[in-house]
Amino acid sequence: MNKYNKLAFISLCTLILWACEPSDVRSAAQVDARLAQPKVAKISEQLPPYLTRDIREEVFYFVMPDRFINGDKSNDNGSKTLVESQGGFDPSSKSHYHGGDIIGLKEKLPYLQEMGITSIWMTPIMRNQAMQGDSSGYHGYWVLDFTAIDPHLGSAQDLKDLIDAAHALNMKVFFDIIANxxxxxxxxxxxxxxxxxxxxxxxxxxxxxxxxxxxxxxxxxxxxxxxxxxxxxxxxxxxxxxxxxxxxxxxxxxxxxxxxxxxxxxxxxTDNPEVVKGLIDVFKGVVSEFKPDGFRIDTVKHVNMEFWSEFSPAIVEHAKSLGIPQFFMFGEVYDFTPEVLSQFTTTGNMQSILDFGFQSAVFQTLVERKGTDVLAMLFAGDHHYKDADSDASQLVTFTGNHDMGRFAHLLDVAKFEMDEAEKLARVKLSNALMYFSRGIPVVYYGDEQGFVGDGHDKDSRQDMMPSLVASFNDDDLLGTDKTTADSNFDQSHELYQDLVALAQLYLDHPALRNGQQAQVYAQSTPGLYAFTRTLDNKQYLIVANTATTDQSQTFTMNYQGYEPVVLAKDKTEQDGVVTINLAPLSYAVFKAKK
Structure with a gap:
């Protein structure tokens, strides 16, 4: 069994054991029987009610509705009356509408819930200019009407039905909005x-x-x-x-x-006071009509800071007045340094931002193969985010997206040669770091099906439904023999199942969601990174190995009796001194008894 097959076996064991105590370890025959049916993690059903739930309980799924699934073919060409918002439908072109819509997304809510998703973030859904140059507004970022749904995606009632259906499953829905x-x-x-x-x-x-x-x-x-x-x-x-x-x-x-x-x-x-008032009124109206659970805000750093310091509190207070006490907004600030990013949550009064710094650190450690001290330096900057109403625990973390490309693509074009098993191992390790370190994880749609892509922007926006785009369909997807010419909602896919396992751990151990994080160990070369998450005097030790060889390290801990939640290759402990031996590109989680 080679080192990556060993890792695959560890991952399979994790799916079965999740948070089991050592006495719950099952035989190989029992493992095989349990693997016959895909596992699901409907964690939304076991969390507090969506309306009062803290944002740090969430697992986000970032989806481009046009590229998900076509639930209503009658809206494929958009408006029947407004010329500027009709047409642009060409499912064979990566630059045009493909027919996915809000009705289709609603139909697939069980698929998302069973993966452990609790919150859906959609790319902008307001009415767009259908065509600009030789491309269409399928992505939603060319808004003409800030008050109406793009007819390519459906109707206002379709959106309300989606939100009602998600809320019935105790899931949240977030809109992507633009003020720039x-x-x-x-x-x-x-x-x-x-x-x-x-x-x-x-x-x-x-x-x-x-x-x-x-x-x-x-x-x-x-x-x-x-x-x-x-x-x-x-x-x-x-x-x-x-x-x-x-x-x-x-x-x-x-x-x-x-x-x-x-x-x-x-x-x-947005320097103009009339514009500030006008945009606040616009988005208050959106909240009033549709009652979403929050906003992701596009191109935040391209707007003057004074606008955000007035806009953000106004929208949150309006939502609270409507009975949405946990309304939450996070902004896109395309920068990788905590010193810059944190200005928007402190001076700018935003509740949170997308943590591009986290994405960069994971990229550097798992793609560029730098030392794990890169992660240590990132988290050492968390103090910049601390103010009266927010901190780094509310940052929204991710590994790839619709602009920079998928994490699997970044691996695909890395200067290091690697086979599929190693790529899968690196993707899984990136997911584990995202779920178990501070912040709120985001799964980019299609990542759970091994989507790769040819680059950023249009090349990272594939179809989940059967695609007609040649440049999508020639991709070699991870973990499957399928292509994007097939329907890709396979709940037995190993990456889907990996996310199921992570979500279940996330649910079963609250400290992994919102415990205080502290650094334990990092090194200047690929290898081990260790940290703790502590909540209500319950401590977890998380150790990741970014190297392609076994790694061992001894830690002196304040807590004792660390028992495995996710198994390591080997672990010994005596008098608060813990020694962990980890297989290549794997991770382990331990819970202290006292």
Whole structure:
């Protein structure tokens, strides 16, 4: 049995044993019998009610509805009356709508619940401009109407039905919202010509950014809206160019990151008090109508900090006034350092942000094969997040997403050669670090089915339903002989089952969800990383091995009697001194008796 087959056996044992005491270890025949049926982890049914549940109890599933499953083919082409929101359907193109919708997502709630998911986060679902250039708004980030559901995805009633169905399963639903920009409607004569159809800019494809100083000195762009598009945004005030910055395209650096158009999208002037009030009112209205459980907020760092410090508390307080006491918002800040990320939860008054720092640390340790001290340095910065109403335990953690690509893809293009068994082992270890370290885990849709992808953005947004996209279907998926040309909702897939096991452990041992984290050991090379999670005087020791060889280390602990929750290769203990021996790319969890 090679080292990765050994690891696979350990993972299978974990599925069976989960949180069992040593006396519960079963025979091989019993193990085989138990493996005949896929395990499920309906942990949402055993958690506190969704309405009052703390955010640190959640396991998120991040899904792009258009790429999930088509529950209603009649909405594939979008609106039947609004030209700007119809069409763009081409399931053979990775750049267009594929037909997935809210009804389809509702049908698959049991699949998610049985994986141990408790909260669903959807990409933006508000009405989009169907086409911009040669691509469509399937992803949801080209909003025209901030108050209505995109007709490609269904109706307002469909959304309410989804939320009701999720709540009936004690699961939460989160919307992805945007305050930074709207769809690309406003044009600049100096770049787009008088008719908006020609290119006059000095830089190909880029309308050069004009600084605040240039604008103050009268050096501005001449804005216009093409005939027929003067009133296509909702609310109505969003149609007036005066409520946008109109300074050209962002260069992603300096002031342009806040005041420039995001790849041509109309950059909303969130410095304007009228805009601040208008957007607060818009999203209060969304909360009032649909009663979601929270928001993920897009492109947060491209908006001035003062906006968030006013917007965030206003929306949370409004939700509370409607009887949603645990309404929760987390923002996307594409940065990898706690010093920068934490500014948005402290100065910006946001409850949480996506922890890009965690993603980077896992990437460095498991893909680039740096030392586990990278993880230690990340968690050593957790103090930056501490303020009166939030801390690092509320950060939302992930390993890959729809912009940067899937974690399996990052492994696929790594400079180190590895076979499928090693890739699967690294994916599983990344999941374990995500679930058992501080923060709230997010599973990116399709990762549980071994999706890989060819890169970031469009190449990481595959179909769960049978796909017609050639560049998706030629992928070699992990852990299966299927391709994305097949339906991929296999509950026996080993990665799905791995997440089931992690979720069950998450449920059975509350300290693994929200216990205080403390570092025990790290090293400057691939190898062991150890930390504890402690809650109500119950302590767990978690040890991960990022190396491709067995690793052993001795720890002096304050607690005693560490018994296995997830088995290590070997463990000895005497008088508070614990020695752990771990197989390659594996992890172990121990619970102290006293």
């Amino acid at each position: 920009h709207s769809a690309d409607v406003i044009k600049f004569k100096e770049c787009h010509g008088e008719d908006g159809k020609q290119w006059l800019g000095e830089t190909e494809g880029l309308c050069d950014y004009k600084t605040l100083e240039q604008v103050a000195n009268g050096d501005t762009y001449s804005t216009f809206v093409s005939p027929g598009s003067e009133d296509i945004k909702t609310p109505q005030w969003l149609n007036d160019p005066k409520f946008y910055h109109n300074q050209g395209d962002s260069t992603w650096e300096g002031e342009s990151a806040i005041y420039g158009d995001f790849a041509g999208l109309d950059d909303i002037d």
